[in-house]
Amino acid sequence: MTDSQIHDPPETEEAQAATKAAVFAAAERLFALHGFQNVSVRDITAEARVNLASVNYHFGSKDALLFEIFKRRTSELNRERARMLHEANERHAGQPPVREILEALFTPPLRWSDPANERRISIQFIIRSRSEGTADMREVLQNDVSHLERFADALIAARPDLPRETVYWRLHFCLGMIHNNRFAEFDRLHHLSGGITREGDVKALLTRMLDFAEAGFMA
Amino acid sequence: MTDSQIHDPPETEEAQAATKAAVFAAAERLFALHGFQNVSVRDITAEARVNLASVNYHFGSKDALLFEIFKRRTSELNRERARMLHEANERHAGQPPVREILEALFTPPLRWSDPANERRISIQFIIRSRSEGTADMREVLQNDVSHLERFADALIAARPDLPRETVYWRLHFCLGMIHNNRFAEFDRLHHLSGGITREGDVKALLTRMLDFAEAGFMA
DNA sequence: GTCTATAGATGGATAGAC
DNA sequence: GTCTATCCATCTATAGAC
Numbered sequence: 001m002t003d004s005q006i007h008d009p010p011e012t013e014e015a016q017a018a019t020k021a022a023v024f025a026a027a028e029r030l031f032a033l034h035g036f037q038n039v040s041v042r043d044i045t046a047e048a049r050v051n052l053a054s055v056n057y058h059f060g061s062k063d064a065l066l067f068e069i070f071k072r073r074t075s076e077l078n079r080e081r082a083r084m085l086h087e088a089n090e091r092h093a094g095q096p097p098v099r100e101i102l103e104a105l106f107t108p109p110l111r112w113s114d115p116a117n118e119r120r121i122s123i124q125f126i127i128r129s130r131s132e133g134t135a136d137m138r139e140v141l142q143n144d145v146s147h148l149e150r151f152a153d154a155l156i157a158a159r160p161d162l163p164r165e166t167v168y169w170r171l172h173f174c175l176g177m178i179h180n181n182r183f184a185e186f187d188r189l190h191h192l193s194g195g196i197t198r199e200g201d202v203k204a205l206l207t208r209m210l211d212f213a214e215a216g217f218m219a
Numbered sequence: 220m221t222d223s224q225i226h227d228p229p230e231t232e233e234a235q236a237a238t239k240a241a242v243f244a245a246a247e248r249l250f251a252l253h254g255f256q257n258v259s260v261r262d263i264t265a266e267a268r269v270n271l272a273s274v275n276y277h278f279g280s281k282d283a284l285l286f287e288i289f290k291r292r293t294s295e296l297n298r299e300r301a302r303m304l305h306e307a308n309e310r311h312a313g314q315p316p317v318r319e320i321l322e323a324l325f326t327p328p329l330r331w332s333d334p335a336n337e338r339r340i341s342i343q344f345i346i347r348s349r350s351e352g353t354a355d356m357r358e359v360l361q362n363d364v365s366h367l368e369r370f371a372d373a374l375i376a377a378r379p380d381l382p383r384e385t386v387y388w389r390l391h392f393c394l395g396m397i398h399n400n401r402f403a404e405f406d407r408l409h410h411l412s413g414g415i416t417r418e419g420d421v422k423a424l425l426t427r428m429l430d431f432a433e434a435g436f437m438a
Numbered sequence: 439g440t441c442t443a444t445a446g447a448t449g450g451a452t453a454g455a456c
Numbered sequence: 457g458t459c460t461a462t463c464c465a466t467c468t469a470t471a472g473a474c
Contacts, residue, residue, distance in 0.1 A: 035256075035350075035351065037254075038256070042449075051459045051460075053452075053459065054459090057458085062449095062450065062451090130404075131351065131401065131403075132254065141403070142403075143410070145410060164412070168412040169416060170427075172408045173431050175399060176398065180394060182350070188364065189387060191364060192364045193384065193387040197388060197391075208392075212392050215434045215437060215438035217431075219430045219433070234439085260467075261468095269440090273440085275468080280468075
């Protein structure tokens with residue numbers, strides 16, 4: 001009679017996945033906009049229109065949810081960068097010039113930053129995790145540098161005349177350029193420049209960044 | 220120091236000033252090392268070895284304490300930068316070259332970053348306030364750009380051939396280079412490079428940053 | 439002025455009903 | 457599985473004793 005609850009109906013499973021996805025999306029958005037510590041589990045579940053216990057049920061804890069968002073987005077970003085670096089290697093028989101290496105480093109986060117891109121918020125989340133991340137995230141950032149090593153090696157090969165130390169520092173400067181692309185900094189620049197900077201034009205911004213960084217590497 | 224000219228009970232006044240200074244120093248240090256939201260009033264008063272109520276008595280609230288540290292350190296930094304820019308102007312009859320303008324922008328925060336400098340922690344506090352600051356601080360950062368305007372104007376005058384928009388973006392890139400000089404990023408770079416980068420040598424780092432940024436501006 | 443004790447508010451996590 | 461009610465820890469801020 002009332003056996004319909006014994007077997008998991010497909011609707012339930014879909015509803016479960018939908019709930020988890022809603023929590024994930026709401027959390028990423030709120031964390032990216034307001035900071036990790038300024039967003040409570042209650043804020044997330046309210047935004048996602050699910051019940052309060054959903055975060056702990058689906059992810060274990062608030063920190064585990066944070067970490068899962070972090071892992072997914074960084075691995076996606078690293079994959080895109082690695083693919084572009086691979087393509088640059090293929091185009092140039094394993095010896096791409098500095099500009100194309102930097103292009104593989106800059107393009108993915110800038111493509112995500114496009115106002116038309118649904119991942120626009122994800123890159124803000126990633127940038128924020130660099131300064132506000134939990135101990136888990138900081139440990140990953142600290143130890144998981146294999147992805148960056150490939151870029152460092154490529155740059156060293158492209159500029160064998162430079163001391164390796166110099167190349168590492170210049171890579172550090174380039175990363176700083178990327179990490180400064182936060183909403184708040186864009187707004188500040190917009191204000192400073194009297195409104196003539198248009199951060200929505202990510203294609204133009206990419207060219208600007210490449211011009212600046214490539215010249216810096218050639219010094 | 221200049222407050223000692225008021226004639227009141229010396230011991231009490233000194234003790235009061237000492238307590239306030241101890242709270243200020245402990246707060247700045249803990250905030251810089253662990254982040255604003257991760258440090259409680261209890262942590263601060265314990266570190267300063269004063270009673271729990273001291274923060275509210277001397278500063279009004281935790282946020283007001285944060286804001287007071289922020290105001291003092293940023294005004295000190297801005298003053299040093301303005302003085303160096305002024306000196307560069309005097310050396311070059313009001314038309315300093317790009318490198319000397321950038322030198323006035325980079326030198327103060329790097330001088331503070333020296334391991335031998337007692338303000339080493341202050342610059343970490345300032346950098347952190349850019350991403351974790353309260354609404355008060357963000358409003359100041361957003362609206363108080365008069366200090367940066369002088370640098371932007373000087374750069375525009377030094378490169379009149381460039382579109383103004385380009386100069387603003389390149390200034391933004393330079394600020395990103397500075398803001399990326401966090402302890403955590405230094406550690407990561409140290410790890411990535413196999414230990415060959417020495418961030419303690421701030422004089423060398425300043426030269427590296429100037430070489431990179433100047434070349435970027437000449438593109 | 440200093441300090442203890444506590445109010446008042448919030449947040450993460452969970453038990454238990456359904 | 458979902459959701460409500462609640463526990464418990466923690467924090468800021470403050471009242472009141474001294």
